[in-house]
Amino acid sequence: MRILAVFIAIFGIVHAICWSGDFVVAPNGSDSNPGSAAAPFLTIQKAAQVMKPGDTCHIRAGTYRETVIPARSGQPGAPIVFRAYPNEEPVISGADPIGGWASHKDKIYKAPMPWTRNTAERKAGMDQVFVDGEMVPEARWPNIQVSPAAISRQDLARAEAGAILKPGAKGGDLAASRYTTKALKDFAPDFWKGGFIFFVPGALWCGVTGDVTGSTSDSVSFTYPWLSPGDFYETREKDFFFLWGKLEALDSPGEWFRDANGVLHLWPPKGNDPRGHLVEAKKRDLCFDLRGRSHIVLDGLKLFAGGIETDEQSTHILLDGIEARYVGHALWYSGWWSLATDTCIKLRGADSEIRNSFVAGAAGHGIDLQGARGKAVNNIVLDAGYVTNGNNINVRAEDARVEQNTLRGTGNQTCLELSHSPRAKALYNDISHSGRLILDEAAVWVARDTDGQNAEIAYNLIHDTHAHDDGKQYYGNGGIYLEGRVRNFVVHHNVMWRIAGQAICLPAVEGEQSGLQIYNNSTDAPFNVLKPQGIVLKNNVFASFQFDKVPGGDLSSNATWKKRQGSVPFVKDPGFMDAEAFDFRLRPGSPLIDQGTPIPPYTDGFAGAAPDIGAYEAGRPPFVAGAVLATRHLASLRLEYQGHPTASTVFTLAGLPPERKLPADFKLKIGAHEPGGTVGFEKGKWQVRGVPFKGEPGPQTVSAQIGDGKPVALKRVEGDAGAAANGASARPRPAARLRDPALRAKWEQRLRARVREEIAAGRPPRFKLVSFGETARILALDPQGAMKLRLDQGGHLDHRWPTLRTADLAELAASLATDADPASCALAAFFVLLDGQAARGEQYLSKAGPGQEAVAGAFEQEGEAAQP
Known part of the structure; x- marks a missing residue:
């Protein structure tokens, strides 16, 4: 009965994708096939070339190292769809594997890497290397203990003194500076000459890249593009920097360096042989290039080491349930308003949307939303702007909607930018950890001269900004920052805590601000308006106000709770549930209950005689901000x-x-x-x-x-x-626990012997290498366990048998099993059961003949006490 149910389920999937408008891509396919479930294509690009409006491409598990460029657009009601095969996780990758490893010296290995992304203009810092799917740092000083995508100022060196040796006449001219620090004492003279420096100068508003011209035991000199005269940009004491670009700096696990001869040097993160790991280097910028195409859907796909490119003609693009890691990379950065790279998840055409997705690791933006009526809904976007300028979500689009997202971590000042986006809505987002590398502005920022036309920033949690505010040369990093001449925004029901600056700041340094409405916000940080004129502020509770009058505006029904400010009401105990834990819901009896002013529609549905002051209404469930479970996740x-x-x-x-x-x-x-x-x-x-x-x-x-x-x-x-x-079966069956752990080694010996037999017979085993997400053939296996693999998607991989995981061994044994060979089925049964796949293991066990008893006897039975 169970077999019948499995057959029906499989038949249902296959039947569902076998009509004329569907294509299948699989690692074991061929581009000369018709692209059916029985005879799939090998590459996604082959499907992209033949698909017509209304067609769907079902992509089976595997790694596809290609940039997909659809040949044509879909149509309204008939999009072109690229979708993960049911219950499988295909990966489209911008990286290629590195093989041919040999020892260099000590724990450093080397292998050919014949490509580089460095150019004459951007001569360093453009290559990116991964070990087992994680980005590792190019050799640098100081060494870092975190992912390069998550670095902060604390991971950089800090100058004890700084000097401008040669200023530029204008922005962009070559200038020269020097930093002094005793931390360089262990380096020989001119050790760093010919290398590179990344530094954050002056007021710490931006990062810059430069060429190192010389170094001593306590200083480093360098040239760089001149930014501007003035204290804000000068190289001085307390600036942050790191150095890179020298093979001799490769001195810690996880670092790498590619030399001018195309040789990659690597100290693996765990210090062991890289042949036991998947080492890859970025080769392509893009996983999908959708420029000039519209009505395209990407559903359930994983992207790695590459982004998605679109243009203004790329309308009605839908990205649903994608997982994109390391979408854009660069270290070479000219500074200030530029981006180190604009490669990211880019939606520039109208009526496009990304939803239910995960994006992590971007030197620039994570998501760039520039098309009218664009949407970013229910996404998780982590670790953007790791070269300072880059937002988790960047918005420059009218009627855009950014809702229910979790945005965490950027080297930039800003996680979410809403500049020049009339009628945009930023609702129910959880926004945190901005300002890791540079200061000023805020987690949510709007550039000067933006007319919001009643744009809305509401129901957000904004917290944990990474900055310091000394009131002199450093300006912190706030919660919400509306620049000069910003007008017509409604900011309400936001909760802000651990803000290293102003919770809300309206600087109005240049020109006036008008049409700004600030309602029902709660925070433990201050509120600052430099020119509080014509602004409406009601029902807010802040730590403090830095003003108590708003000419031509309204400052009624507000409260402060940490510092008095003139006539603004002060409550020593606002009655929060737990202020120390940043729970700003109101306890019964709070002096803020029913003390607000009705402001339709923003306070509609209040529970008492009047709205409460603050973001939470007593007696009502608190709003949920940040990414949430979607229907597509329920089955998990x-x-x-x-x-x-x-x-x-x-x-x-x-x-x-x-x-x-x-x-x-x-x-x-x-x-x-x-x-x-x-x-x-x-x-x-x-x-x-x-x-x-x-x-x-x-x-x-x-x-x-x-x-x-x-x-x-x-x-x-x-x-x-x-x-x-x-309804669970009570029948004892093999479990994943062995009676004697030593049995595993004996069964592995049998499997290795079988693999060598297959290789000698000219039948190199082909199996799914689960730990790498690849399908590969074993071309060679020596007695010490060294293996040579050929990947289906191209390239060779040096690997070692001891590093194979149980899931890998299960797939390898299963690939060798045939009904006519009970011994092969016994091998498959053992390793599949060891991997915890009970139902699948029983199927092999039923065909294991005399080997059934040995396999079943190797495992404890359900209810059996573990052996001491």
Whole structure:
């Protein structure tokens, strides 16, 4: 019966993708095939060349090292769709593997890398290297212990003194400067000559790259593009910098250097042989080039080491459920308003959207939203601007909508920019950790001369800005910053904490500001307006105000709670739930309850006689900001609970995608009862209580849904009490725990012998290398375990048998199994069961003949006590 169910499920998937408008791409395909499920294409580009409006390309698991350029656009109602094959995770990569490793010296290895992304104009810092899918740093000083995508000022050296040796006559001219620091004492004279410097000068507003012209045991001299005269940009004491560009600087695990002869030198992160790891280097900027194309959908795809390019003609682009890591890279940076690279997830055409997606690692922007009516909804965007200028989400588009996103970490001052974006809405976002490298401005920033036309910034959590504000030469990093001559914005119901500067700042240094409405915000930071004229501020609670009059405006129904300011009401205890934990909800009896002023529509639905002061209305559930679970994620959830489900059951949820919360309209459903329940987050776990149920307890299916969406049945976590009552099989079967751990080595010896037999017979095994996301053939395997692999997507990989994971061994053994060879099925059964794939392992076990007893006897049975 179980086999029949599996057959029906597989047949349903295959049948669903076998009509004339569907194509399949797989690592074992060929571009001379018709692109069917039975005979798939090898490359996505082949499908992109033949697809017509309404067609869908289903992409099977594997790594596709290519830039996909569709030959044509879709049409309204008939888009061209590139979609992950059901329950599989294909990767489109801008990187190629590095092989041919040999020892260089000590723990440093070397291998040919015949390509570079450096150019005459950008002569260094453009290459990018990865080990096992993680970016590793080009050899530098000081060494860093964090990802290069997450560096902050604390990871850089700091000058004890700085001097301008030769200023430029105008911006862009070559200037010369020198930094002095005793931290350079261990370097020989001119050690760094010919290398490069990245530095953040003056008021720490921007980063710059320069050429090192000389160094001593306590100084480094360099040339660079002149920014501008004045203290803001001068090289001086307390500036931050790092040095790179010398092979001799390769002195710690995880660092690399590519020399002028095209040789990559690497000290692997764990100090071991790189042949046991997947080492890759960026070769292509883009995973998808959609310029000039419209009505294109990318669904469920993973992108690595590359971005998505579009232009103004790229309208109606939809990116749903993509995972994009390391979308754009550069270290060479001319400074100030420029970007080190504009390669990112770029949506420049109208009516385009990215939703339910994950983007991480960008030297510039993470997402660039420039098309009218563009949307970024329910995304996670991490670690942008790691060369200072670059936002997690950059918006320059009318009627844009940025909603329910988690934006965390940028070297830039700003996570979210809304400049020149009339009628934009930034709602329900969780925004944090801006200003890692440079100061000033704020986590949310709007450039001067922007007419918002009632643009809205509301229901956001803004916190943990990385900056210092000494009131003299450094200006901190605020929460929300509306530059001079910015007008017609509504800022309401935002919560801000741990802000290294002003929670909201309206500087108006140049010209007047008008049409600014600031309502119902809560924070433990101050509020500053340099020219408070014509501004409406109501129902806010700030740590302090730096003014108490607004000529031509309104400053009623506000409160401060840390510092008095003139006539603004001061409350020593505002009655927050827990101010020290930044929980600004109001306790019963808070002096802020019912003390606000009604402001339709922004305070509609208040609970008492009048709105409360602050962002949270007492007696109402708090809003949920940041990325949340989407319907596409429900199938991954697991439930933990005791006994049979009833209205009193407390359900604990597991399996949430990282960084995502439960949405406010999340519900559970027991059997055929009404969906419902109260969601809470307790002790690091999401729980649901009070799910509707009437009647006698018994085995019930528990489903989850979002809003009025379709319920999805959830699995119960294995091993929880009552699992048998919910229909789990009680038949003892092999588990993933061996009776004797030494048995694994014996079975591995058998598998290695079988692999060598296949190679000697001219049948090199081809299997899915799960740990690398690649399909590969084993061309050679020596007695010491060194392997030579050929990757299906091109290139060779030096690997070692001891580094194969259990999942890799399971796939390798399964690839050798045939029904006519019971011994091969026994090998497959052993390793598949060891990997915890019980149902699949039983299938091989049933064909293992005399080997069944040996395999089954190797594992503890369910309910059997573990051997001491």
